[in-house]
Structure formats: C-alpha cells, structure tokens
Amino acid sequence: xxxxxxxxxxxxxxxxxxxxxxxxxxxxxxxxxxxxxxxxxxxxxxxxxxxxxxxxxxxxxxxxxxxxxxxxxxxxxxxxxxxxxxxxxxxxxxxxxxxxxxxxxxxxxxxxxxxxxxxxxxxxxxxxxxxxxxxxxxxxxxxxxxxxxxxxxxxxxxxxxxxxxxxxxxxxxxxxxxxxxxxxxxxxxxxxxxxxxxxxxxxxxxxxxxxxxxxxxxxxxxxxxxxxxxxxxxxxxxxxxxxxxxxxxxxxxxxxxxxxxxxxxxxxxxxxxxxxxxxxxxxxxxxxxxxxxxxxxxxxxxxxxxxxxxxxxxxxxxxxxxxxxxxxxxxxxxxx
Amino acid sequence: xxxxxxxxxxxxxxxxxxxxxxxxxxxxxxxxxxxxxxxxxxxxxxxxxxxxxxxxxxxxxxxxxxxxxxxxxxxxxxxxxxxxxxxxxxxxxxxxxxxxxxxxxxxxxxxxxxxxxxxxxxxxxxxxxxxxxxxxxxxxxxxxxxxxxxxxxxxxxxxxxxxxxxxxxxxxxxxxxxxxxxxxxxxxxxxxxxxxxxxxxxxxxxxxxxxxxxxxxxxxxxxxxxxxxxxxxxxxxxxxxxxxxxxxxxxxxxxxxxxxxxxxxxxxxxxxxxxxxxxxxxxxxxxxxxxxxxxxxx
Amino acid sequence: xxxxxxxxxxxxxxxxxxxxxxxxxxxxxxxxxxxxxxxxxxxxxxxxxxxxxxxxxxxxxxxxxxxxxxxxxxxxxxxxxxxxxxxxxxxxxxxxxxxxxxxxxxxxxxxxxxxxxxxxxxxxxxxxxxxxxxxxxxxxxxxxxxxxxxxxxxxxxxxxxxxxxxxxxxxxxxxxxxxxxxxxxxxxxxxxxxxxxxxxxxxxxxxxxxxxxxxxxxxxxxxxxxxxxxxxxxxxxxxxxxxxxxxxxxxxxxxxxxxxxxxxxxxxxxxxxxxxxxxxxxxxxxxxxxxxxxxxxxxxxxxxxxxxxxxxxxxxxx
Numbered sequence: 004x005x006x007x008x009x010x011x012x013x014x015x016x017x018x019x020x021x022x023x024x025x026x027x028x029x030x031x032x033x034x035x036x037x038x039x040x041x042x043x044x045x046x047x048x049x050x051x052x053x054x055x056x057x058x059x060x061x062x063x064x065x066x067x068x069x070x071x072x073x074x075x076x077x078x079x080x081x082x083x084x085x086x087x088x089x090x091x092x093x094x095x096x097x098x099x100x101x102x103x104x105x106x107x108x109x110x111x112x113x114x115x116x117x118x119x120x121x122x123x124x125x126x127x128x129x130x131x132x133x134x135x136x137x138x139x140x141x142x143x144x145x146x147x148x149x150x151x152x153x154x155x156x157x158x159x160x161x162x163x164x165x166x167x168x169x170x171x172x173x174x175x176x177x178x179x180x181x182x183x184x185x186x187x188x189x190x191x192x193x194x195x196x197x198x199x200x201x202x203x204x205x206x207x208x209x210x211x212x213x214x215x216x217x218x219x220x221x222x223x224x225x226x227x228x229x230x231x232x233x234x235x236x237x238x239x240x241x242x243x244x245x246x247x248x249x250x251x252x253x254x255x256x257x258x259x260x261x262x263x264x265x266x267x268x269x270x271x272x273x274x275x276x277x278x279x280x281x282x283x284x285x286x287x288x289x290x291x292x293x294x295x296x297x298x299x300x301x302x303x304x305x306x307x308x309x310x311x312x313x314x315x316x317x318x319x320x321x322x323x324x325x326x327x328x329x330x331x332x333x334x335x336x337x338x339x
Numbered sequence: 340x341x342x343x344x345x346x347x348x349x350x351x352x353x354x355x356x357x358x359x360x361x362x363x364x365x366x367x368x369x370x371x372x373x374x375x376x377x378x379x380x381x382x383x384x385x386x387x388x389x390x391x392x393x394x395x396x397x398x399x400x401x402x403x404x405x406x407x408x409x410x411x412x413x414x415x416x417x418x419x420x421x422x423x424x425x426x427x428x429x430x431x432x433x434x435x436x437x438x439x440x441x442x443x444x445x446x447x448x449x450x451x452x453x454x455x456x457x458x459x460x461x462x463x464x465x466x467x468x469x470x471x472x473x474x475x476x477x478x479x480x481x482x483x484x485x486x487x488x489x490x491x492x493x494x495x496x497x498x499x500x501x502x503x504x505x506x507x508x509x510x511x512x513x514x515x516x517x518x519x520x521x522x523x524x525x526x527x528x529x530x531x532x533x534x535x536x537x538x539x540x541x542x543x544x545x546x547x548x549x550x551x552x553x554x555x556x557x558x559x560x561x562x563x564x565x566x567x568x569x570x571x572x573x574x575x576x577x578x579x580x581x582x583x584x585x586x587x588x589x590x591x592x593x594x595x596x597x598x599x600x601x602x603x604x605x606x607x608x609x610x611x612x613x614x615x616x617x618x619x620x621x622x623x624x625x626x627x628x629x630x631x632x633x634x635x636x637x
Numbered sequence: 638x639x640x641x642x643x644x645x646x647x648x649x650x651x652x653x654x655x656x657x658x659x660x661x662x663x664x665x666x667x668x669x670x671x672x673x674x675x676x677x678x679x680x681x682x683x684x685x686x687x688x689x690x691x692x693x694x695x696x697x698x699x700x701x702x703x704x705x706x707x708x709x710x711x712x713x714x715x716x717x718x719x720x721x722x723x724x725x726x727x728x729x730x731x732x733x734x735x736x737x738x739x740x741x742x743x744x745x746x747x748x749x750x751x752x753x754x755x756x757x758x759x760x761x762x763x764x765x766x767x768x769x770x771x772x773x774x775x776x777x778x779x780x781x782x783x784x785x786x787x788x789x790x791x792x793x794x795x796x797x798x799x800x801x802x803x804x805x806x807x808x809x810x811x812x813x814x815x816x817x818x819x820x821x822x823x824x825x826x827x828x829x830x831x832x833x834x835x836x837x838x839x840x841x842x843x844x845x846x847x848x849x850x851x852x853x854x855x856x857x858x859x860x861x862x863x864x865x866x867x868x869x870x871x872x873x874x875x876x877x878x879x880x881x882x883x884x885x886x887x888x889x890x891x892x893x894x895x896x897x898x899x900x901x902x903x904x905x906x907x908x909x910x911x912x913x914x915x916x917x918x919x920x921x922x923x924x925x926x927x928x929x930x931x932x933x934x935x936x937x938x939x940x941x942x943x944x945x946x947x948x949x950x951x952x953x954x955x
Binding site for chain 2: 651663664775779789881884888904911922
C-alpha cells in the first residue's frame with residue numbers, strides 16, 4: 004500500500020477554550036485529525052462535543068473574545084493557519100478551505116442578492132476578473148447547484164431553506180477550494196430536501212475532487228457519503244478509522260452506545276437504548292476519561308487516567324483505557 | 340441509581356428557589372448605576388411625601404417676603420431666593436410633589452386607558468383592532484408636546500388638566516407597545532399549547548399573556564414617568580401648566596427666565612433638579628430593561 | 638407598488654380629517670375666546686354680540702368646522718385676530734425658519750451620533766463606549782428648554798460670543814440647533830449602537846469572513862448595510878418629530894418659526910392662528926412620516942420584493 008497520502012488538512016493537538024464570565028469552557032481538548040486528499044471524513048458527535056469549534060478553528064474563525072486557541076497546529080495544504088497574518092488568512096479562506104454553516108436562514112446576508120454574495124467570493128480571490136465576469140461565474144455556480152441562473156438577482160428571503168443552503172454551497176465551492184468543511188449542512192432542512200442536498204454535495208465533491216469534512220450527529224448521513232469517520236466526545240477524538248472500521252468493527256464504548264441508541268426498524272418491540280447520563284459540562288471536566296461516568300465498562304483507572312490513543316490497525320484508532328487489556332472486547336464486537 | 344436522582348433534584352430546586360421577580364431583582368442589584376438611580380428616585384419620592392411636613396406652604400412657598408428679594412445663594416438660602424423673596428431651595432423641594440404627582444398620575448391615566456386598549460387590540464384583533472388602530476394613528480399624528488398644548492388650551496389651565504393632557508399624549512405610544520407585546524406573546528407556542536390543553540381564554544390572558552407583557556409594560560412605565568416629568572415642566576414653562584404660585588419646576592424655570600441676567604441661579608437649580616430625577620429614572624429604566632431581558636441571563 | 642402608495646395616501650385622508658376635527662374642536666371649545674380677551678368693559682352687550690357675529694363665533698361648533706374645512710381646501714385658513722393677516726400666509730412665511738432650524742439640528746445630530754454609535758458598537762466595553770453611553774443617557778435626560786437656557790447663560794451672557802435670540806445673524810442658529818439636536822443625538826446614538834451591536838453578532842458576517850472577505854469590508858458593507866436601514870429610518874422619524882418639538886426651542890430663543898407662532902397665538906387666544914397652524918403642522922408631519930415609510934419600502938429589499946412577487950396574502954404589519 005502506497006503511503007503517499009496527501010494530507011490537505013492537518014490538525015494537531017488542538018486545544019480551544021472559551022472564557023465567559025469567569026468560567027473556562029474547555030470546548031476542544033487535544034484534538035488530532037488529518038484529512039486525506041479526495042476523501043470525505045465524517046466528524047460525528049453529540050451537541051457540545053466541540054465539532055463546530057474545531058471547524059471554526061480550521062479557518063481561524065473562532066470568535067476571539069470569548070474563544071482562545073490555547074494550543075495546536077493547523078495546516079491547510081501545508082500552510083500554518085494559526086500563525087498567519089490577517090491578509091494571508093483572508094487569502095486562504097474561501098480559496099484553499101471553505102466552510103458551510105448549519106443554518107441557511109441566517110447564513111446569508113438579507114440585503115444583498117445571492118448572485119452578489121457568490122460573486123464576492125470570486126472577486127476576492129480572483130481579482131483579475133472584472134465584475135461582469137465574476138458575476139457570470141457566480142451564475143454558473145448557481146446553475147451547478149440546481150438553481151436557475153436568472154434568480155441570481157433575487158434576495159435570500161425569496162428562497163426556501165433548501166435552496167438557500169444550495170446557495171451557501173455555491174458560495175463555498177465558487178473558488179474550487181481544496182478543503183470543504185460542512186457543519187451539519189442538512190440538519191436544518193426537511194428530510195426529503197436533506198437527501199437532495201446531500202446528493203448534490205456528493206456529485207459536486209466528486210466533480211471537483213474536494214476533500215470534505217462533514218460534521219454531523221446523524222450516523223445515517225455518515226454511512227451514506229463518508230469514506231472515513233472520526234467520533235468526537237468532550238473535545239477529543241475517541242475513535243477514528245475508515246467507514247468500514249468504525250461501523251463494522253466498532254471499538255469504543257461510546258461509539259457502541261451511539262449505534263445502540265439507533266432504533267431498530269426490524270425489531271419494533273425492542274426498547275430504545277439511550278446512553279445514560281449527559282455529556283459532561285465543558286466548564287467542569289474531570290481528570291480521567293470524560294466518558295467514564297456513563298460507560299458501562301468503566302473501571303477506576305478510567306476515572307483517573309486520560310486514555311491514550313491506540314492504533315489497532317493501520318487505519319483504526321481508539322482512545323480507551325480498557326484496551327490496555329488485550330483481551331478486552333465490547334459487546335458489539337462479541338456478536339458473531 | 341438513587342444517588343443520581345437525588346443529586347439531580349437538588350440541582351433543580353436550587354434554580355427554582357429564586358422566583359421570577361426575585362431573579363429580576365437579583366440581576367438589577369448587580370447594576371450599580373440602576374441602584375443609584377433607584378436610590379435617588381426613592382429619595383425624591385420621600386421628599387415629595389414629606390414636603391408638607393418639612394415646609395409650611397403659606398409662608399415659605401406661596402407667600403412673599405420682598406425684603407429678601409433675589410438674594411444670591413448663601414448659607415442661609417442655599418439656592419438663593421426668587422423675585423418674591425422666597426427661598427428657592429424650599430420651593431424646589433416642595434416642587435417635587437408636583438412633578439412626582441403629575442408624572443405618576445398622568446402615567447397612571449395613560450396606563451388605565453392605553454393598556455386595556457392595546458391589550459384588547461392585540462388579543463382580539465379583527466374589526467376592533469382596525470378601528471382602534473386608526474384612532475391611535477390619529478392620536479399619533481399629533482406629536483406629544485403639541486397634543487399637550489392642544490388639550491390644555493382646550494380644558495384650561497389647571498393641574499388636573501395638565502395630568503389629562505400629558506396622560507393623553509402618552510396613550511398612543513403605550514397602547515401601541517402593549518399591543519405589540521400582546522401580539523408577540525399571543526402567537527407563541529406556549530399559548531397555543533395552553534389552548535390545546537383546554538384552558539379558558541380568560542385564564543390564558545391572565546396567566547400567560549399579561550405576565551409576559553408585564554416586563555415590557557414596567558419598563559415603559561418607568562421611562563414614561565421620566566418623559567412625563569419633562570413634559571410637565573415643558574408645559575409649565577410655556578405657561579400652560581400648573582397655575583402660579585405653585586412651585587412646579589417648569590414654572591420655576593419660566594419665572595426665573597425673566598431674571599436670567601442677574602439671577603441666573605434661578606434657572607440653573609430647578610433645571611438641574613429635573614435633570615437629576617429624569618436621569619435617575621432613565622438609568623433605572625435601562626437597568627430594569629436589562630434585568631428583564633432573558634438574553635442577558637447566562 | 639403604486640397600489641400601496643395609493644392606499645397609504647388614501648388612508649391619510651381620514652387621519653387628516655380626524656386630526657383637524659380634534660384640533661378644531663379643542664381649540665375652539667376652549668372656555669373663553671378671543672372676544673373675552675379683549676377689553677370689553679366699555680362695550681354694550683349688543684356690541685359684543687356684533688363682534689362675535691362678525692368673527693363668526695356665534696354659529697354651532699360642527700357647522701363652523703364644516704365651513705372651516707371647506708375653506709381649508711381653498712387654502713383659506715382665516716385671518717389672525719391679532720395681526721389681521723391671513724393665517725396661511727403667516728404660516729408659510731415662518732415655516733422656512735422652522736425647517737431651517739430643524740434640518741440644521743438634524744444634520745448636526747446625524748453627523749455626530751451615527752459614527753459615534755457605530756464606533757461604540759465596534760468597541761464595546763471600551764472607555765469610549767462607556768463614556769458615550771453616559772453622555773447618551775445624560776443627553777436624553779436634560780430638559781430641552783433648560784439646556785437652551787443654560788446655553789444662553791454660558792454663551793450669551795458670560796462668554797458673550799453668541800446671540801441669545803432672534804434670527805438676525807447667521808450665528809443665531811447655533812445655540813437653538815444645539816439645543817434641539819442634543820436630545821435627538823442621545824437617542825440616535827444609543828439606537829445606532831444597539832442596532833449595530835445586533836448586526837455585528839449576525840451569522841452572515843461569519844459567512845463573509847469564511848469567504849475571505851477583508852474585515853473592513855465585512856463591517857462596512859455587510860454589517861453596515863443592514864444596520865443603516867433601521868438607523869436611517871429612526872433618524873428620519875426623529876426629524877419628523879422634531880418638527881413638532883421645535884416649538885419649545887423656538888420659544889426659548891425667540892426663533893421666528895411656526896412653533897413660536899403657535900405658542901404666541903395660544904397666549905393671545907388667537908384661535909385661527911393656533912388652529913390653522915396646528916393643523917398644517919400636523920399635516921406636514923404626517924406627510925413626512927408617510928414619505929419616510931415609502932422610502933423604506935423602496936430601499937429595504939425584504940419589503941420591496943414583497944410587492945414585486947405575487948405571494949398570495951397581504952403584507953402583515955405587526
């Protein structure tokens with residue numbers, strides 16, 4: 004196997020805190036992740052796991068008060084994003100890396116036409132184009148996402164939610180970025196529209212060869228379009244691997260819990276199995292493994308020692324102290 | 340299992356301890372400016388209540404002592420004396436009664452008229468709303484001070500008429516604000532759910548709608564009282580307010596204006612009194628608004 | 638769109654009628670009219686009745702209103718009891734002064750308040766922001782006419798550099814404009830700041846930054862264009878309101894505008910002047926407010942397009 008993996012986005016040991024009114028909220032606690040060129044990574048986790056913060060950090064967009072990047076190295080195509088000048092940063096954003104946000108209703112500027120908003124991205128990064136050319140390109144993008152180009156002169160409020168999200172995608176892909184970060188891109192949409200938008204995203208991704216990180220809490224979406232999966236809990240990655248690794252050879256108790264909590268359509272009478280308890284308060288994190296309180300396999304060691312990241316195969320990583328014992332297996336693994 | 344349940348319950352009760360009013364008071368206390376404002380307003384209210392006890396109306400306020408005419412501020416007369424020889428400090432403090440009484444009564448008047456009107460418009464909608472809104476539009480086309488002028492010139496000059504005039508000019512904005520607040524609450528989901536579980540309309544209004552509008556109304560009231568004080572003194576200044584020799588602050592300013600050349604203190608002190616009281620009310624009103632806004636709550 | 642304008646203009650008519658009726662009744666029902674303010678000691682009862690008849694003061698109130706409104710349509714608002722001049726003429730000669738003062742005050746207000754508010758919003762919590770907030774509340778709390786008096790004391794009496802009244806010199810407008818503008822400035826600055834703070838926390842700014850748009854442009858184009866719509870709306874509405882409030886300032890500074898004319902008219906019980914001027918003033922203010930509304934329908938894309946596209950259902954205004 005060739006190890007010439009081209010890494011387009013590399014995040015190492017990222018630590019992000021929010022300081023609000025005297026409390027320190029530890030949103031991201033030592034996160035390391037890499038995105039290979041041409042692949043789609045699904046970043047999975049519940050609300051409050053630190054996914055959005057990580058995404059924002061990748062563009063160095065963490066709001067400065069109250070957010071502080073305490074530590075970490077983030078490289079996009081080899082460029083260190085956290086230590087760039089403002090000007091350099093502006094050149095990277097939208098050009099090397101682009102982001103799609105969760106709520107299409109508020110992501111677009113209500114007093115500017117959609118054509119203008121798409122064209123703006125083009126004009127910022129390709130100043131050699133005059134405004135007419137940029138606008139034409141913008142209209143092309145609009146068609147690409149399935150919207151009639153004549154609607155470029157309309158305003159965001161004249162579009163439905165699904166179409167607005169398409170506009171947001173058009174803006175993000177306008178300059179053909181190397182990396183696309185999509186933060187819950189379809190969560191705010193109807194289920195039927197979700198499928199359409201995801202489909203479209205998939206096609207565009209294939210067409211342009213964009214490496215993508217999709218942040219979501221829906222495992223179904225991950226199964227649909229992701230190549231790799233990373234599971235995040237309380238600001239750390241606790242399991243990571245290819246889709247096959249994580250779905251079919253699940254190792255971490257939390258991931259197991261996520262799968263268990265999905266209702267089984269074949270067994271209607273079965274009880275729902277939620278994970279007991281709540282995600283810990285990021286302002287009050289404890290010493291050991293953050294999942295220990297809710298974990299049915301937890302031991303005393305788990306509560307005091309921070310789990311190490313362990314590679315259990317060439318592509319599969321798990322951060323769980325229980326695997327110090329080589330014979331340890333979670334229930335899901337025990338099934339034939 | 341048991342331990343966890345207990346723990347969760349005690350946390351919940353900790354938060355439930357402070358009632359909504361208590362919550363608001365707690366947040367207000369943290370705002371130093373608002374507390375100072377509250378203290379000053381309270382002080383003025385006390386002065387207004389006890390003015391009669393502190394000063395003898397006939398000799399100090401309404402009488403005259405021409406030998407003491409126009410003395411500049413001194414130890415004996417901290418704010419000087421006016422053209423009739425009366426101590427300005429005494430008249431000023433006594434004037435607090437008028438300003439406070441007029442302001443509160445006119446706001447009360449406008450609340451009694453405007454609140455039910457606005458609430459009914461917002462809640463009932465339909466024809467009532469349409470007609471009432473037209474009427475309000477008409478009222479609103481006559482801006483505040485002009486409205487006051489019109490009414491006083493119609494009804495004649497007296498303290499009661501002044502209250503009516505000012506109150507009347509505030510009905511439209513108050514009714515509008517109430518209507519807007521009611522409309523916002525009426526369309527919320529918790530009202531819908533209250534209806535769906537079968538609560539009577541009356542109960543919905545009393546239990547859900549009014550308390551939620553109360554915060555808007557309370558803030559409005561505080562700010563309107565401040566406006567009323569300025570309105571009252573403006574009208575008195577124009578000679579349309581309280582009849583002489585009442586020592587209402589605006590009237591004091593109007594009288595003092597004639598002596599602006601050699602006794603400018605006659606115009607400075609009453610105005611300062613107005614400013615201090617209005618400032619305190621505004622700061623308090625701002626503080627109240629911030630304390631009641633749930634977005635400020637962590 | 639034209640339909641909407643038409644509708645608004647038509648709605649204006651009942652408002653104007655209502656306002657004029659109200660003012661007419663109020664002013665003319667006042668106990669004691671012009672004749673009473675004359676020295677009638679030497680006159681006989683018949684002479685008093687004759688004078689009343691001459692001025693038409695003996696007819697019933699509603700009839701007088703009807704006749705009055707008919708005359709209004711011909712531009713005839715009667716003649717002043719004290720000067721004998723046609724009220725309409727008097728109003729027209731003075732409205733220029735009032736507009737001069739009001740526009741001047743508003744311009745100064747906008748030039749100072751809006752940038753200050755925007756700056757305060759961008760530097761929340763800074764010393765300048767806190768100072769601006771304090772100034773804001775102070776400006777809001779100072780009684781307009783008292784400020785005028787204080788300014789007169791300081792600048793006219795002690796420093797002797799500015800005139801204390803009248804409209805003779807070019808400098809005469811300075812003190813009245815400051816007086817009229819201060820209260821407005823305070824409110825406008827606070828509103829600008831809070832609108833801007835709101836806008837600065839909007840998601841679409843984050844989208845713009847993620848596109849790589851320069852920070853300056855994010856603020857100046859994306860944020861401001863949204864914020865300026867309500868800000869300008871309020872600024873213009875304030876202007877319309879100050880047309881009314883100018884009455885006080887004009888009185889303090891003896892500025893020869895329509896406000897002062899109305900106040901003088903009240904003191905002299907010159908009913909035609911008071912009635913006519915008040916009605917005209919209210920009509921002007923209503924028209925101004927209407928113009929402002931129409932302007933914003935044309936400018937705000939969210940409102941503009943609800944007239945262009947057929948969306949089935951009327952525009953709901955809460």
